Amino acid sequence: MKEKYIAQAATQEEAIIKGLNALSITRDEAKITVEEPGKKGFLGIGQKDAVVIVERREKINLVDELFNDEFEIEREQPSTLKEAKKEEKKEKVTQTAKKQEVKNEKEAKAEEAKMSVEELAEGRDPAEVELVEKNQEAAQTESKVDKEEQIQRDDQEAIDNVRQYLKDIIVQMNISDVEVYTSRVKDNVKYDVETENAGLVIGRHGKVLNGLQTLAQNHMHQLAHSKINVRVDVEKYRERRRNTVEALAERTAEKVIKTNRRVKLDPMPAHERKQIHHYLNENPKVKTHSEGREPKRYLVVEPENQ
Secondary structure (H helix, E strand, O other): OOOEEEEEEOOHHHHHHHHHHHHOOOHHHEEEEEEEOOEOOEOOEOOEOEEEEEEEOOOOOHHHHHHHHHHHHHHOOOOOHHHHHHHHHHHHHHHHHHHHHHHHHHHHHHHHHHOOHHHHHOOOOHHHHHHHHHHHHHHHHHHHHHHHHHHHHHHHHHHHHHHHHHHHHHHHOOOOOEEEEEEEEOOEEEEEEEEOOHHHHHOHHHHHHHHHHHHHHHHHHHHOOOOOEEEEEEOOHHHHHHHHHHHHHHHHHHHHHHHOOOEEOOOOOHHHHHHHHHHHOOOOOEEEEEEOOOOOOEEEEEEOOO
16 A cells, blocks of 8 residues: 655646545545645746645554653653754754645645636546545535634624724713613614613604614624614614604594695604505505605605595
């Protein structure tokens, strides 16, 4: 059984795969040394094949290895300062070689992930093609998992950043006793503001609170990798306001039906206009539409027969 194979191919990755297949081992079972990384050249000029040495890793019993290491340490203790320096220099060289080996393996996996199965499989036997596919699939899976984990970390960092951003803005409104709490359901994040000066944070008809929500949403879009929807609330104002808006919609519909005349409501945020649209959509006697431009866009409720 061969223990070592010197492989030569057009690229470093092809040479590695060639050596792995020759020894019938996987990448984890091999020690790979790059003798020549190879060059692509230009129009065939200056092209140079890559040369790698693929060696079968020796399987050592862990118990034997532990005892052997202890005896080896006792046997190889340097007797003089000169020998100690030689050993230290040799250890540094070994560590550098190991780092280079790990770097070469990572570069090879990255290069393999970029190549299609058809490119890697051209001119090879079925067993070699199967091994190529397995190695490529493992590299792609690892890359996908790393990417998803990084996205989650980036999104969480953005959520924490927006929380502090909101708190800083409210503090600049001369409101020092404030805390902002975060809750998340999938891609929806809610920021609950707690303060004794809730009225200042809410503003007239919720204008200040809506402004804070717009700032938070824009800041989130700039920071987060995913599309995350932001909602800012204080002392459950959104829930109370929703009940108020629905009551307004009900009273307005009754007035329109009674007088048979259209009614224009005061300007309001888009989400509240949408709320009234949906609420009155179930009433067959009235219809609604919006007029004007932001931020003074308003809702019109009129009889269905007009």
